[in-house]
Amino acid sequence: MNFSTSEENYLKAIYHLQEEDSTVTTNALAEKLATKAASVTDMMKKLSAKGLLNYTPYYGFSLSAEGKKIALFIIRRHRLWEFFLSQKLGFSWGEVHQLAEELEHVSSKKLIDRLDEFLGFPPYDPHGDPIPDGKGKLAARENFPLVLLPINTVGEVCQVTNQSAEMLELLKHKNIGIGTRLEVKKHFPFDQSIELKIKTRTVTISEQLAKNIFVIHE
C-alpha cells in the first residue's frame, strides 16, 4: 500500500513518541507535528481505518503491528538518506535532518535497498541512531573503536582500553572521558590522525589513541 507524505509523517512521529511512552496522546502528537489537536484526530481516524493504529477515542493510540512496520521503513529511508548526505555529499550533522525529511518520502523499496548497498549497509546514521535493515530490524547498540566512527557522525565514549597512566593523562588533558559525546570531523590519511569536535572545541587525536577509545552510537 502507498501512503501520503502527511500519513507518513504522522506514523513516524507516533513511532518516536512511543519510544518514550507506549500510548500517545492527541496533544503530544499535535505538538510534535506543529499542528492542531483537531487535525490529529482527523488523521487518527484515517490511519485507524487503514488498520495502522489501535485507537480508542479519548484514550490515545498506539501503532498496530502493521503501522510499526511501515514506520520502521520510513525511518529506514530517513536515516539512509542522512547517512548519504553526510558521508557522500559532506553535509554537516545539523543539515542532514531537514533534507532527509523530504527525501524519505520517495518510497521505492528498490531505490532504498540499492542506496543501502551503495553506502555499505551502515548500521547507524550520523546522529548515531540505528538504521533499520531491509527487514525492518534495528541493529543492537554495540560499542566499537572510535576509528570506525564515520565522518560527521556522533558517538559517545563508553570504554577506554589500555588504562596506562600516560594514556589517562592524555585523555584528561584533552578532556575526554566516559560519556563524552564527540563528532568525527576529519581523518588525515597521512598519519591516520582524527579531528574531533567536542561540544564547540576542535581536538585532534592520534591513531594510537583513537584505537583505544571505544564508543557507542547515540
Place this chain on the structure above:
Amino acid sequence: MNFSTSEENYLKAIYHLQEEDSTVTTNALAEKLATKAASVTDMMKKLSAKGLLNYTPYYGFSLSAEGKKIALFIIRRHRLWEFFLSQKLGFSWGEVHQLAEELEHVSSKKLIDRLDEFLGFPPYDPHGDPIPDGKGKLAARENFPLVLLPINTVGEVCQVTNQSAEMLELLKHKNIGIGTRLEVKKHFPFDQSIELKIKTRTVTISEQLAKNIFVIHE
C-alpha cells in the same frame, strides 16, 4: 520562491513541449500530463498570476523568462538524479526516469549543487540529454570518443576515425554505423573492452575500436 510538485510538473512539461513548438496548447499539455483540459486552464491562471507564463486565453501560452529559468532548474534536478541512479546505484536506463520524477521535487539548491559536485559535474544524463549547470546553462552538444560514454548511458555514433578497410569490415560485422544508438553496459578493466547494448543485441568491442568511434549524447 517555492513551488508545489504540481506546479513544477506543469512548468517542466511546458518546457519540453516548447522544444517542439514555441507555443503550447491546452490540450497538448493536458495529454502530456495525463490530466484534463479544465485542470490545465486552472493551473495556467495560477502560473500566469505568478509571472511564470505568457498566457493569452484561448491562444495558448509560453514560459516567461522567469518560468524558463525555473523549469531549467527542475530539469537540472531531474537529470542529476538520473545520473546518480544510473552511475552510483546501477539502475538501468529504463528505471531512472520514474524515480527521478519523485526525487526532482526535493528542491534544496545546496543539495543539488553538492550532488552535482559529487557526480563530477556530468554534462549529460544517462539518456544523453544535457544537464543544466548551476546557472541553468545547457552544455553544447559535442561529440567525444565512445570510451568516455558513462555506463548505462546512450550515445549515437556520429563519426568514425581511422577508416581502414579492416576497421570498416569490423564495424559492418557488428552492425555499427553512423546514427547507431548504443548504450554502454560494462567496462572490463582487464582489457578495457566495452560491452554495448544496441537495440536488443549485446555486443562487445575492444578498446582499440572504441577509441575510433565518436558519439554524441542522445
Place this chain on the structure above:
DNA sequence: TTAATTTTTTAGATTTGTCTAAATTTTAAA
C-alpha cells in the same frame, strides 16, 4: 462526588488540485 479544568472530538470552513458538464470562443467546412 460534584464542579472546574483540561483534553479530545465534532462541525463547519478553507485551500489546493482535480474533475464533469455546460458555456464560450476559435477554427474548419460547406
Place this chain on the structure above:
DNA sequence: TTTAAAATTTAGACAAATCTAAAAAATTAA
C-alpha cells in the same frame, strides 16, 4: 459567410489536509 466541429474556459463539485470554534468526555480538585 454562415454553420458545424473542435478547442478552451467557466461554473460548480469533490477529496485531502488543514484550521477555528463549539461540544463532549475525561480528569482533577474542592
